[in-house]
Every structure is written in C-alpha cells, then in structure tokens.
Amino acid sequence: MRLFDADLHVHTALSPCGADEMTPPAIVREARRRGLAMLAICDHNSARNVPAVRAAAGGDPVVLAGIEVTTAEEIHVLGLFGDDEAALATGEAVGATLPLAGVASRRHYGAQTVCDAEGRAVDEERRLLAAASGFPLGAAVELIRRHGGLVVACHLDRPSFSVFSQLGLWPADVRFDAIEISAADAAPPWREAVRALPHPVLRGSDAHCLDELGACRSRLRLAAPGFSEFALALRGAGGRGVA
Numbered sequence: 001m002r003l004f005d006a007d008l009h010v011h012t013a014l015s016p017c018g019a020d021e022m023t024p025p026a027i028v029r030e031a032r033r034r035g036l037a038m039l040a041i042c043d044h045n046s047a048r049n050v051p052a053v054r055a056a057a058g059g060d061p062v063v064l065a066g067i068e069v070t071t072a073e074e075i076h077v078l079g080l081f082g083d084d085e086a087a088l089a090t091g092e093a094v095g096a097t098l099p100l101a102g103v104a105s106r107r108h109y110g111a112q113t114v115c116d117a118e119g120r121a122v123d124e125e126r127r128l129l130a131a132a133s134g135f136p137l138g139a140a141v142e143l144i145r146r147h148g149g150l151v152v153a154c155h156l157d158r159p160s161f162s163v164f165s166q167l168g169l170w171p172a173d174v175r176f177d178a179i180e181i182s183a184a185d186a187a188p189p190w191r192e193a194v195r196a197l198p199h200p201v202l203r204g205s206d207a208h209c210l211d212e213l214g215a216c217r218s219r220l221r222l223a224a225p226g227f228s229e230f231a232l233a234l235r236g237a238g239g240r241g242v243a
C-alpha cells in the first residue's frame with residue numbers, strides 16, 4: 001500500500017458558480033502541479049464535464065466520476081461512481097427535476113459550460129444547476145446508490161448547505177459512506193457532532209477556481225488510485241484507509 005493525495009470535490013466551468021478558468025486541461029495541469037494522484041469531478045447537479053476531464057488527464061491524475069446533488073432541503077451530497085455512465089444517468093434524473101435556466105440566470109448565477117478535453121465550450125447546460133433538485137435527502141441518497149455510487153455528506157464544517165446546517169441533526173435513517181470537511185477544522189456549533197460520527201472523514205477542497213484546487217485534500221492508503229481501491233479504503237479493507 002502507498003499513500004496518495006486526492007481532492008475528491010472539484011467543480012468545473014459547468015457549475016454556475018465555477019470559474020470559467022476551470023476547464024479540463026487547466027484542472028489537469030494544476031492537479032499535476034500540486035501533486036494530486038486522484039480527483040473527483042463533482043459539479044452541481046450534473047456530471048457532463050467528467051468525461052472531458054478524464055480524457056484531458058489520460059490517467060494522470062486518475063479522475064473519478066462524481067456529482068454534487070442539491071437535495072430538496074438544500075443539502076449538498078456527493079455521489080462518487082465507478083463509471084461515467086452511472087454519474088451521467090444520476091445527473092439526468094436530477095436534471096429532470098430542475099427548472100430551465102433562463103437568459104437572466106446566466107447573468108445572475110454564471111455560465112454552465114460543457115467542455116471538450118481541449119477546454120473548448122461545446123454546449124451550455126439548459127437546466128438551472130444552481131437550483132435545489134426535487135429529491136429529498138433520502139431519495140437523493142437512494143438514487144446515487146441505485147447507480148452504484150458512494151455517498152458523501154458534504155462540507156459538514158460549513159454554515160450552509162450541509163446536513164447539520166439544513167436539518168440541525170444527523171439523520172439516523174440515511175446511510176452515508178463518508179463525511180467531508182472542506183477546511184482545516186469543523187466550525188461550531190457542529191464541531192462535536194462531526195467528531196462523534198463514525199464515518200471516514202474525507203477532506204475535499206470544493207474548488208471553484210484553480211487556486212483552490214487541492215488546498216484541502218485527503219491522503220488515502222491504496223494499492224493504486226482508482227474507484228474500487230477508494231471504495232475499499234472507505235471500508236478499511238486489506239490495510240487500505242483514509243490516513
């Protein structure tokens with residue numbers, strides 16, 4: 001087993017709040033420069049830029065397919081998948097519950113650019129990715145699981161869009177594979193509650209611009225970077241784990 005640095009929460013120019021500079025080749029270049037062995041591309045409510053980032057990376061870094069679903073309660077939940085089709089299908093189901101983006105929303109929320117591997121704009125997503133989906137938390141988790149995904153409760157240290165900020169408690173009937181912290185330490189009032197959770201703790205940058213990429217990262221003990229190794233690490237199997 002070896003240690004690998006991974007940033008498993010990265011946005012692209014597809015996210016309305018993602019900077020235009022977050023194109024596939026720019027993300028790959030910056031990830032290599034910062035020594036990241038693995039990335040997960042997790043745009044809001046869509047996985048349409050995952051294939052382009054993977055193509056741009058050519059295996060360095062390894063790119064996992066992901067999506068950051070906004071539930072009906074405005075909780076952010078990551079789904080991480082072993083293949084693009086599963087992530088894209090999850091995004092399709094989520095997208096079907098989103099309103100269409102009007103002309104004004106590009107100005108208000110930002111562009112939603114679908115890129116090719118060279119970073120060229122090939123499409124503009126028509127659904128408003130900034131909106132809350134029609135999936136309540138339990139249904140969103142079930143949707144991700146149905147597509148074979150792993151479920152991560154996002155940025156539990158943040159004062160908004162987290163399980164604690166939106167619900168004020170930890171839902172005992174929802175099964176998460178991991179929790180995520182996106183800064184150095186969990187902020188009150190949830191610090192103790194986060195520490196008490198039994199889940200593996202991932203650290204993801206939630207990067208929306210190049211400067212943020214890898215600023216917060218997980219160190220994973222794996223045989224090699226990849227989805228199946230990552231899934232085993234979350235279970236602590238065979239000496240793997242989150243360091």
Ligand SMILES: [Zn+2]
Pocket residue numbers: 068076154155161206
């Ligand atoms: Zn988020």
Ligand SMILES: [Zn+2]
Pocket residue numbers: 009011042068206
């Ligand atoms: Zn995010």
